[in-house]
Amino acid sequence: GAGVSQTPSNKVTEKGKYVELRCDPISGHTALYWYRQSLGQGPEFLIYFQGTGAADDSGLPNDRFFAVRPEGSVSTLKIQRTERGDSAVYLCASSVRSSNEQFFGPGTRLTVL
Amino acid sequence: AQSVTQLDSQVPVFEEAPVELRCNYSSSVSVYLFWYVQYPNQGLQLLLKYLSGSTLVKGINGFEAEFNKSQTSFHLRKPSVHISDTAEYFCAVSDSRYGGSQGNLIFGKGTKLSVKP
Numbered sequence: 632g633a634g635v636s637q638t639p640s641n642k643v644t645e646k647g648k649y650v651e652l653r654c655d656p657i658s659g660h661t662a663l664y665w666y667r668q669s670l671g672q673g674p675e676f677l678i679y680f681q682g683t684g685a686a687d688d689s690g691l692p693n694d695r696f697f698a699v700r701p702e703g704s705v706s707t708l709k710i711q712r713t714e715r716g717d718s719a720v721y722l723c724a725s726s727v728r729s730s731n732e733q734f735f736g737p738g739t740r741l742t743v744l
Numbered sequence: 745a746q747s748v749t750q751l752d753s754q755v756p757v758f759e760e761a762p763v764e765l766r767c768n769y770s771s772s773v774s775v776y777l778f779w780y781v782q783y784p785n786q787g788l789q790l791l792l793k794y795l796s797g798s799t800l801v802k803g804i805n806g807f808e809a810e811f812n813k814s815q816t817s818f819h820l821r822k823p824s825v826h827i828s829d830t831a832e833y834f835c836a837v838s839d840s841r842y843g844g845s846q847g848n849l850i851f852g853k854g855t856k857l858s859v860k861p
Contacts (some may be wrong), residue, residue, distance in 0.1 A: 676849065
């Protein structure tokens with residue numbers, strides 16, 4: 632079956648602009664996670680959804696970052712007033728509620744000029 | 745809070761040689777432990793996981809890892825590596841108190857394994 636997909640694969644934007652990153656989880660997966668991977672680092676947790684609600688958003692770095700999952704499937708990560716330090720690969724993962732295995736998408740590489 | 749330390753950022757090794765990638769963690773609560781692999785230009789893929797039970801865990805592609813609670817370690821091993829094992833490997837932990845999928849993963853910085861012919 633289809634895995635986790637993320638669009639776009641690459642996004643180049645200018646400092647101060649608004650961006651949206653999309654994640655399509657595996658069908659039937661109720662849990663969805665966003666991570667950010669900066670160059671030379673491991674992925675860092677941003678936010679976790681169980682269904683439509685954000686169960687844990689403690690990893691969001693500041694209020695410029697926001698994520699939604701209105702119908703419990705597709706999720707969008709939104710970044711306002713982008714800064715050069717936001718440049719990273721943004722990873723999405725999903726899992727079945729009762730499983731500990733998270734399935735990762737290929738990521739969106741965001742470059743802020 | 746949990747943290748993960750991968751002691752080696754890069755590990756070069758010759759084909760068919762054994763390899764060990766080291767991982768130590770710190771946590772005030774019980775944890776689940778994972779190893780993920782990231783091949784060039786691909787997403788993260790689960791290699792193996794420790795949830796409970798036997799401390800020796802076998803994963804895909806001939807990899808295994810041993811959980812050592814006293815040393816808070818979860819080192820990854822393979823007795824004979826192939827060129828195709830060249831990739832970046834990440835150790836991760838999650839809080840086991842909630843079970844299921846409620847635990848976000850805390851990752852180490854990764855170890856780049858380079859297998860040379």
